Amino acid sequence: MSVQSEATPKTHEADAHRYDHTAIEPKWRQEWNEKAIYRVDDSSDKPKWYSLTMYPYPSGVLHVGHWYAFAIPDVFARLQRMRGYNVLFPMGFDAFGLPAENAAIRNNIHPATWTYDNIPQMKRQYDMMGAMIDWSREVITSDPDYYKWNQWIFLKMLERGLAYRSGGAVWWCPNDQTVLANEQVLDGSICERCGAEVYKRDLEQWYFRITDYAEELLADLDKVDWPERVKTMQRNWIGRSEGARLQFELETGDTLEVFTTRPDTVFGATFMVMAPEHPLVQKITTDEQRAEVEAYIDKARRETEIERQSTDESRPKTGVFTGAYAINPMNDQKIPVWIADYVLMGYGTGAIMAVPSGDERDFQFARHFGLPIIPTIQPDGQEPLDGETMTEAYSGPGTIVNSGPLNGLRMPEDQPKVIEWVEKQGRGKAEVTWRLRDWLISRQRYWGTPIPVVYCDDCGMVPVPEDQLPVELPLDAEFKPTGQSPLMTHEGFLNTTCPTCGGHARRETDTMDTFMDSSWYWFRYTSPNYDKAPFDPATAAQWTPVDLYCGGIEHAILHLLYARFFTKVLRDIGLVDHGEPFTRLRNQGMILSAEGVKMSKSRGTQVGPDELVAEHGADALRLHLMFLGPWEQGGPWNDRGITGMERFIRRAFQIVSETGDKQLDGEAPESDVRALRSLTHRTIRKVTEDIDDFSFNTMIAALIEYTNELMKLRETPVAKTAAWREAVETLTLLMAPSTPYVAEEMWHRLGNEFSVHQQSWPAYDESLATVDTVEIPVQINGKVRDKIVIANGASKEDQLAAAKASEKISSQIAGKTIVKEISVPGRLVNIVVK
RNA sequence: GCCGGAGUGGCGAAAUGGCAGACGCAGCGGACUCAAAAUCCGCCGGUGGCAACACCGUGAGGGUUCGAAUCCCUCUUCCGGCACCA
Numbered sequence: 001m002s003v004q005s006e007a008t009p010k011t012h013e014a015d016a017h018r019y020d021h022t023a024i025e026p027k028w029r030q031e032w033n034e035k036a037i038y039r040v041d042d043s044s045d046k047p048k049w050y051s052l053t054m055y056p057y058p059s060g061v062l063h064v065g066h067w068y069a070f071a072i073p074d075v076f077a078r079l080q081r082m083r084g085y086n087v088l089f090p091m092g093f094d095a096f097g098l099p100a101e102n103a104a105i106r107n108n109i110h111p112a113t114w115t116y117d118n119i120p121q122m123k124r125q126y127d128m129m130g131a132m133i134d135w136s137r138e139v140i141t142s143d144p145d146y147y148k149w150n151q152w153i154f155l156k157m158l159e160r161g162l163a164y165r166s167g168g169a170v171w172w173c174p175n176d177q178t179v180l181a182n183e184q185v186l187d188g189s190i191c192e193r194c195g196a197e198v199y200k201r202d203l204e205q206w207y208f209r210i211t212d213y214a215e216e217l218l219a220d221l222d223k224v225d226w227p228e229r230v231k232t233m234q235r236n237w238i239g240r241s242e243g244a245r246l247q248f249e250l251e252t253g254d255t256l257e258v259f260t261t262r263p264d265t266v267f268g269a270t271f272m273v274m275a276p277e278h279p280l281v282q283k284i285t286t287d288e289q290r291a292e293v294e295a296y297i298d299k300a301r302r303e304t305e306i307e308r309q310s311t312d313e314s315r316p317k318t319g320v321f322t323g324a325y326a327i328n329p330m331n332d333q334k335i336p337v338w339i340a341d342y343v344l345m346g347y348g349t350g351a352i353m354a355v356p357s358g359d360e361r362d363f364q365f366a367r368h369f370g371l372p373i374i375p376t377i378q379p380d381g382q383e384p385l386d387g388e389t390m391t392e393a394y395s396g397p398g399t400i401v402n403s404g405p406l407n408g409l410r411m412p413e414d415q416p417k418v419i420e421w422v423e424k425q426g427r428g429k430a431e432v433t434w435r436l437r438d439w440l441i442s443r444q445r446y447w448g449t450p451i452p453v454v455y456c457d458d459c460g461m462v463p464v465p466e467d468q469l470p471v472e473l474p475l476d477a478e479f480k481p482t483g484q485s486p487l488m489t490h491e492g493f494l495n496t497t498c499p500t501c502g503g504h505a506r507r508e509t510d511t512m513d514t515f516m517d518s519s520w521y522w523f524r525y526t527s528p529n530y531d532k533a534p535f536d537p538a539t540a541a542q543w544t545p546v547d548l549y550c551g552g553i554e555h556a557i558l559h560l561l562y563a564r565f566f567t568k569v570l571r572d573i574g575l576v577d578h579g580e581p582f583t584r585l586r587n588q589g590m591i592l593s594a595e596g597v598k599m600s601k602s603r604g605t606q607v608g609p610d611e612l613v614a615e616h617g618a619d620a621l622r623l624h625l626m627f628l629g630p631w632e633q634g635g636p637w638n639d640r641g642i643t644g645m646e647r648f649i650r651r652a653f654q655i656v657s658e659t660g661d662k663q664l665d666g667e668a669p670e671s672d673v674r675a676l677r678s679l680t681h682r683t684i685r686k687v688t689e690d691i692d693d694f695s696f697n698t699m700i701a702a703l704i705e706y707t708n709e710l711m712k713l714r715e716t717p718v719a720k721t722a723a724w725r726e727a728v729e730t731l732t733l734l735m736a737p738s739t740p741y742v743a744e745e746m747w748h749r750l751g752n753e754f755s756v757h758q759q760s761w762p763a764y765d766e767s768l769a770t771v772d773t774v775e776i777p778v779q780i781n782g783k784v785r786d787k788i789v790i791a792n793g794a795s796k797e798d799q800l801a802a803a804k805a806s807e808k809i810s811s812q813i814a815g816k817t818i819v820k821e822i823s824v825p826g827r828l829v830n831i832v833v834k
Numbered sequence: 835g836c837c838g839g840a841g842u843g844g845c846g847a848a849a850u851g852g853c854a855g856a857c858g859c860a861g862c863g864g865a866c867u868c869a870a871a872a873u874c875c876g877c878c879g880g881u882g883g884c885a886a887c888a889c890c891g892u893g894a895g896g897g898u899u900c901g902a903a904u905c906c907c908u909c910u911u912c913c914g915g916c917a918c919c920a
Contacts, residue, residue, distance in 0.1 A: 018872095187917095229838055229915080236837075236916055243920085260920060273920090317918085342918045352920045361918050435919060553914080627858065629847060633840090641846065644858045650873090698848070701857035708857095711874095777853040782901045784853055822900055828852050832900050 019653040019742065021617025028744045029127065037755055040088050040134045042526075042539055049085035050543045051077040052522050052582070054551030054559075055139070058093045058100070058118040062125040063599050063606040064625065064637060065591040071622045072588065072631050072696060073550040074131045078737035079691050081132070082761035088543055089132050090525035092139030093119055096147070097514035098176055098193050101447040105480060111447040112475055115142055125609060130618050130740040132757075139524045141517035142447070146524065148470035149534035150516050151452040153566075155463050156573050158453075162209045163441075165461070169277070169345070170440055172201040177481035178444040179205055181513060182437045183237075183558045192558075206442035206451060206510065210565045214238055214434045216579065217564055226585040227632075230556045237557050239435025244419055246353065246428035248272060248326040250337065252284050256326055259348035259433050262358060262395075264411055264418040266330045267403035268376035269353035270366065272337045273319065275345040276300040284337065286323025293339060296320045300341045317342055317365040328353075329427035331404060340365065348433055356393065357385065363393040376403050377411055439562065441513045446479035446486040448511030456498035456505040465499050471507070485509035518559050519566040522546055522581065537575050549582035552590065560585070586694055589634020591625075596636045607637050619739035620646045626696035626738060645700075649742055652707045652735065655714055656728045661751025666720025673723045677768050679709055680727045684764035687734045696738075703734060725750075733762050778803040779830040780812055788829075796823045803829040 319340030373387035
């Protein structure tokens with residue numbers, strides 16, 4: 001500031017109304033802190049609102065994507081609070097897991113050090129945002145006070161048979177040196193965490209029996225207000241198929257079971273195919289075929305999953321004949337049994353009846369190996385199908401043929417009759433099969449919750465008693481990944497005594513999948529210091545289920561499915577009374593780098609909030625993120641528009657600050673007063689509706705328009721009336737959720753009591769929000785030819801008469817025949833002429 | 835391959851059967867200033883026209899309708915999910 005301007009009173013006064021975020025933001029942040037205005041009170045008698053946003057990994061620093069994910073739900077939570085709800089809007093850190101561990105290995109420090117050093121920095125950045133967080137409820141999942149309850153829940157699940165240990169083929173990530181859950185494998189064989197190609201290994205692992213809840217997990221999707229695409233993804237993942245299980249006798253005397261969704265085509269089953277890993281393969285293979293079968297199995301095992309699962313048309317189906325034959329139980333036909341890798345051991349029974357006429361894969365296989373094809377479904381109105389000449393399988397509707405007693409039935413309508421018939425034959429029964437697998441929860445990594453069981457030399461596997469929890473993760477372990485659980489080399493941890501017999505025992509050295517941590521964390525926020533159970537059931541009952549959950553679409557399956565499963569388990573344990581954790585879900589889009597790629601620290605594509613806040617202020621950055629576009633859409637980052645948001649704040653601030661606490665009792669023409677009040681109330685309506693609809697960009701547009709109007713009016717007589725005070729106070733209140741800092745300062749300058757964030761949301765008066773006159777277009781043959789101003793609520797007829805009275809219209813329709821007249825009240829008039 | 839979502843100015847976008855481009859950015863012109871920044875005012879899809887105005891225009895083509903960015907059909911491009919699931 002120059003010496004000269006300081007000496008000029010006029011400039012000095014103008015400066016007093018100049019917006020300066022560097023002065024405003026720290027001041028009010030401190031004030032809110034000192035007065036603890038965001039402290040949540042469990043005993044409030046207001047109605048509750050639980051707004052939850054997915055907690056972050058403590059990865060170091062926030063980027064603008066984190067702000068996008070959090071600042072916008074903060075706006076919604078603030079609206080709910082001003083509406084009179086007792087709002088819980090908590091925050092914590094998903095602190096266990098591979099990112100922490102890998103970063104720690106890279107930087108050669110301990111994961112705990114890395115994690116707990118990062119948290120304060122991130123909290124500072126959330127506070128800078130002006131978020132309404134009550135940090136007294138913070139949850140950090142790597143705290144023993146938290147993961148103790150992971151162990152407790154695990155033991156409850158073990159008691160109920162929902163946790164079990166089992167061997168079998170599991171996904172192994174050679175980079176992360178650990179097993180993965182099915183849900184953590186992308187595109188058939190890519191590690192969800194690190195992108196490495198994973199493969200199957202036979203290992204004994206811990207599972208949660210999520211499949212017990214498959215039916216309910218599917219059905220309850222109908223009860224929640226979630227984006228349809230998320231529900232669809234979950235339905236696909238759960239993958240319910242209705243059909244029948246059929247038994248085929250083999251000549252060896254064994255029974256080969258298959259699952260089929262099309263039991264109606266059983267007469268067309270001309271061969272059978274088993275997965276190469278099927279346990280019966282060794283037993284039934286004949287001596288002549290053995291060498292060939294062994295070679296095929298060996299080859300299948302060596303192939304990568306990508307190669308095996310390739311659906312490339314140009315790659316012919318492979319397989320070999322086992323030498324064995326089965327008897328088709330419905331028509332006693334003797335059919336050959338093959339093995340082929342297109343049949344998966346992990347689905348159904350690992351074996352199929354092959355119906356080449358009805359299934360494209362079976363068709364290709366049959367053609368390739370010259371196996372017979374018998375059509376059993378005849379499509380309507382076509383030449384009878386012939387197995388010799390068919391060029392592709394037919395799986396559509398039609399009439400059953402070549403099927404003895406089933407002939408003449410209509411598919412798919414008569415499917416129930418077919419199932420009934422199959423069951424009557426005693427060789428099969430109706431069955432529902434699921435794509436969902438049990439959740440593999442053990443990991444051969446360090447930075448996670450130890451699984452609370454021991455293996456006693458005499459008693460076998462023994463759960464750690466509840467009163468010995470938590471089984472603490474030792475901080476002095478060698479945690480570099482070796483493919484074995486790191487805890488295995490920690491003698492002090494490994495060796496213990498058996499809780500049952502007191503003899504020597506070894507601890508389980510695997511840790512839990514970190515998705516376990518996030519499967520119940522929102523309950524912990526309701527009573528973060530409770531020490532008798534994972535959470536206080538009474539307090540949880542007060543707050544949960546979560547009313548609004550916000551987070552990224554990337555969790556559509558993994559986290560959200562597990563969280564739903566846990567809620568149902570906790571209900572069955574008796575801790576909660578509901579089965580669906582999140583009543584309403586909204587997904588934000590992803591903020592990409594300017595180049596359109598994911599923001600990543602390692603690739604240097606991350607844009608942090610600190611510099612932007614220093615330059616433009618947190619309020620402007622919040623607005624900019626809201627104004628970028630629809631929140632559910634996301635998009636590439638750009639900071640071009642942020643200056644526009646700053647300009648808007650400056651104008652709003654100036655208008656309000658100039659008004660200050662001046663007495664306003666001036667006079668102005670009634671119509672001007674009415675026009676201003678109407679604008680004010682229409683703006684309240686628009687802003688309220690837009691926030692409710694998560695349409696934050698148009699909400700900001702409405703605030704800007706309102707401010708621009710006030711800017712024009714500020715030197716007219718209405719600016720001296722009570723309606724003006726209503727207008728500027730309303731502007732301040734409407735801005736409070738979006739721009740908490742400057743709204744607080746504006747409220748203060750208007751001479752009001754601290755805090756704007758403890759005020760009620762303005763209500764609008766419907767009659768004031770209604771406009772007196774509307775301008776509508778008048779069209780001739782669908783083209784706009786004039787615009788007329790008519791009274792709001794004018795009838796169809798009056799509106800039409802007014803349109804015809806227009807000079808432009810009457811001259812253009814003169815001498816023409818009116819074919820049709822359309823008049824939509826308040827919208828338009830269209831006159832069709834010839 | 836199947837399922838879902840999207841394609842609108844120079845850019846982010848609005849409008850989900852009724853005036854296409856609200857609002858913002860960038861740009862252009864002007865005011866203020868010694869000057870710059872900031873601020874304020876105006877213009878800002880294309881073509882033609884001095885203008886009034888006319889015509890064209892929402893990925894492409896067709897359809898329904900008095901009227902379509904919006905609904906229907908075909909195609910196309912991009913994004914997301916699932917995928918040899920019997």
